[in-house]
Amino acid sequence: xxxxxxxxxxxxxxxxxxxxxxxxxxxxxxxxxxxxxxxxxxxxxxxxxxxxxxxxxxxxxxxxxxxxxxxxxxxxxxxxxxxxxxxxxxxxxxxxxxxxxxxxxxxxxxxxxxxxxxxxxxxxxxxxxxxxxxxxxxxxxxxxxxxxxxxxxxxxxxxxxxxxxxxxxxxxxxxxxxxxxxxxxxxxxxxxxxxxxx
Amino acid sequence: xxxxxxxxxxxxxxxxxxxxxxxxxxxxxxxxxxxxxxxxxxxxxxxxxxxxxxxxxxxxxxxxxxxxxxxxxxxxxxxxxxxxxxxxxxxxxxxxxxxxxxxxxxxxxxxxxxxxxxxxxxxxxxxxxxxxxxxxxxxxxxxxxxxxxxxxxxxxxxxxxxxxxxxxxxxxxxxxxxxxxxxxxxxxxxxxxxxxxxxxxxxxxxxxxxxxxxxxxxxxxxxxxxxxxxxxxxxxxxxxxxxxxxxxxxxx
Numbered sequence: 001x002x003x004x005x006x007x008x009x010x011x012x013x014x015x016x017x018x019x020x021x022x023x024x025x026x027x028x029x030x031x032x033x034x035x036x037x038x039x040x041x042x043x044x045x046x047x048x049x050x051x052x053x054x055x056x057x058x059x060x061x062x063x064x065x066x067x068x069x070x071x072x073x074x075x076x077x078x079x080x081x082x083x084x085x086x087x088x089x090x091x092x093x094x095x096x097x098x099x100x101x102x103x104x105x106x107x108x109x110x111x112x113x114x115x116x117x118x119x120x121x122x123x124x125x126x127x128x129x130x131x132x133x134x135x136x137x138x139x140x141x142x143x144x145x146x147x148x149x150x151x152x153x154x155x156x157x158x159x160x161x162x163x164x165x166x167x168x169x170x171x172x173x174x175x176x177x178x179x180x181x182x183x184x185x186x187x188x189x190x191x192x193x194x195x196x197x198x
Numbered sequence: 199x200x201x202x203x204x205x206x207x208x209x210x211x212x213x214x215x216x217x218x219x220x221x222x223x224x225x226x227x228x229x230x231x232x233x234x235x236x237x238x239x240x241x242x243x244x245x246x247x248x249x250x251x252x253x254x255x256x257x258x259x260x261x262x263x264x265x266x267x268x269x270x271x272x273x274x275x276x277x278x279x280x281x282x283x284x285x286x287x288x289x290x291x292x293x294x295x296x297x298x299x300x301x302x303x304x305x306x307x308x309x310x311x312x313x314x315x316x317x318x319x320x321x322x323x324x325x326x327x328x329x330x331x332x333x334x335x336x337x338x339x340x341x342x343x344x345x346x347x348x349x350x351x352x353x354x355x356x357x358x359x360x361x362x363x364x365x366x367x368x369x370x371x372x373x374x375x376x377x378x379x380x381x382x383x384x385x386x387x388x389x390x391x392x393x394x395x396x397x398x399x400x401x402x403x404x405x406x407x408x409x410x411x412x413x414x415x416x417x418x419x420x421x422x423x424x425x426x427x428x429x430x431x432x433x434x435x436x437x438x439x440x441x442x443x444x445x446x447x448x449x450x
Contacts, residue, residue, distance in 0.1 A: 048357050
């Protein structure tokens with residue numbers, strides 16, 4: 001989920017950058033050196049996974065997976081997503097320098113929120129785990145879409161319609177992300193439970 | 199699936215010290231992002247185009263990237279003229295088309311393309327490794343630079359792992375459709391990719407410790423400041439100040 005360059009106003013860009021810097025600092029502080037290799041290579045895996053397009057009727061959508069990022073990395077989501085976005089800017093020119101902060105917050109803040117909301121339930125019994133993993137994937141994308149909408153609204157009141165459209169357009173993505181997150185977390189729980197932080 | 203099409207080259211821009219390029223690009227992008235008048239924005243786009251020509255990157259590839267990004271902007275061209283309240287330009291039955299919406303969409307388009315072209319010509323013309331070294335010279339936290347480098351280092355490896363998994367599910371006759379089965383399969387692909395990444399990370403970290411890793415990422419690359427770099431930063435600062443002055447002059 002990206003906001004392109006040249007759309008947002010100065011105050012929104014700078015508050016995004018400040019929030020992203022604070023989040024990244026918090027994430028880096030929690031990350032000791034024996035976790036950096038893990039975080040870096042997982043970040044690479046998320047980058048590759050976000051290039052996967054899953055079919056949706058006649059079109060396709062690409063995976064976002066910030067729910068999974070949150071459950072696996074906690075606060076580490078901030079530096080991991082910042083790095084991934086910088087790579088995207090350099091490789092594909094999606095997003096760029098001025099929107100780097102805002103886009104990091106849009107993706108990483110929901111990941112951290114969902115980590116606090118849902119990770120305590122992932123290790124409970126199967127039914128609770130299924131529901132909370134689905135909710136994690138769904139809400140993470142929902143919150144990201146809301147943040148995109150908010151960034152647009154704070155830029156310009158007249159962006160109200162376009163903001164609502166952004167949130168509405170992401171509804172199918174939320175549903176799919178819910179399923180993908182659910183299956184993915186259940187898979188990890190079965191195959192390598194130590195990967196999910198608690 | 200992942201490439202750095204602009205990174206290699208031997209143009210004037212490629213030879214300028216990366217630190218100067220990063221500094222100029224950041225300064226220029228933020229300045230353009232904060233402009234709201236047509237005159238400075240048109241100048242900004244012209245300068246950015248010039249910069250792309252000097253960087254000698256493949257114009258065809260640049261064009262392809264522009265199309266993708268302008269696809270997003272297209273949404274604004276469709277929605278804003280109908281919703282951006284202001285002077286009515288034209289009434290099509292019950293639908294009003296607002297002049298302010300068209301003006302705003304045009305400004306966004308100019309801005310977005312100018313910033314993008316500067317990114318392509320000044321930053322995408324270095325490898326990610328060089329960018330990492332540059333950021334470490336700018337006193338970014340060691341941990342962040344290290345994270346950048348290790349992610350970049352393993353992206354290509356993980357992409358190969360991904361292609362291996364995709365090949366194996368194709369051999370088993372998997373065809374993606376809008377079904378729960380498809381989503382489950384992709385979720386397992388992602389899960390497997392994450393497990394492989396995590397286990398690789400353990401091996402990498404152990405190997406690094408065996409070689410005496412202390413937490414400091416040492417960069418051996420040496421940046422050379424040449425006379426062109428100084429001329430470049432002077433010109434870019436000049437253009438940036440010019441754009442700011444134009445913005446102030448035509449403001450309000």
